[in-house]
Amino acid sequence: MEKYWNWEGNYIGVRQKDYLTACDGIILGKFYGKEIYDQNGNYIGEIGKNNRLIKNKTKENFRRPGFSFYVKGTITAPFKSCDPYPMIPGYEDFLR
Template sequence: MGWLWLWTWGGTSFGYREGDDLWTHDGRHVGRFTGQEVYAPNGVYLGELIGTDRLITCQVKRGRRQAGFTPFAPRTACTAPGALGYAMYAGHEDFPAPESLR
């Protein structure tokens, strides 16, 4: 299975999904998908995928947790252009920027 480039709801180029893993554009493995939801290595809810290529965070789900995981080793960085942002849904906020997930 290949990878799919992803953007935040606001239009920031985030990185890509490969299988159930979320990678930043600078090559860090920062999340794992459980269905459409994304969880950090420590098991904390980060957000979810809406449509085929947009990440957003539902404020009501911020307390959710899953089993954690050990991130894979970093990969080579790659970039994609930004995209137009969308109007924010009520009760949601933009997905964390790649730089904030360390």
């Protein structure tokens, strides 16, 4: 399983099939390539450098098909936070 942290270095969760799953099993989003969309189909972020998640402000209005709110992931152990990266202009941190 791929593990993901946000740009600030906070642990977010893991990839389970096509879904980004928090350690408590809650589905945070679905992957479409490197982009991630929530259950309503709204863009919420993407994979950046070293599997860090970040949100491109220019993509805020991007949409994909939504998916079931009944999808659940496997519960996994949380991981420690890591050092933050400097923020890139035009982006903001991926928030859970």
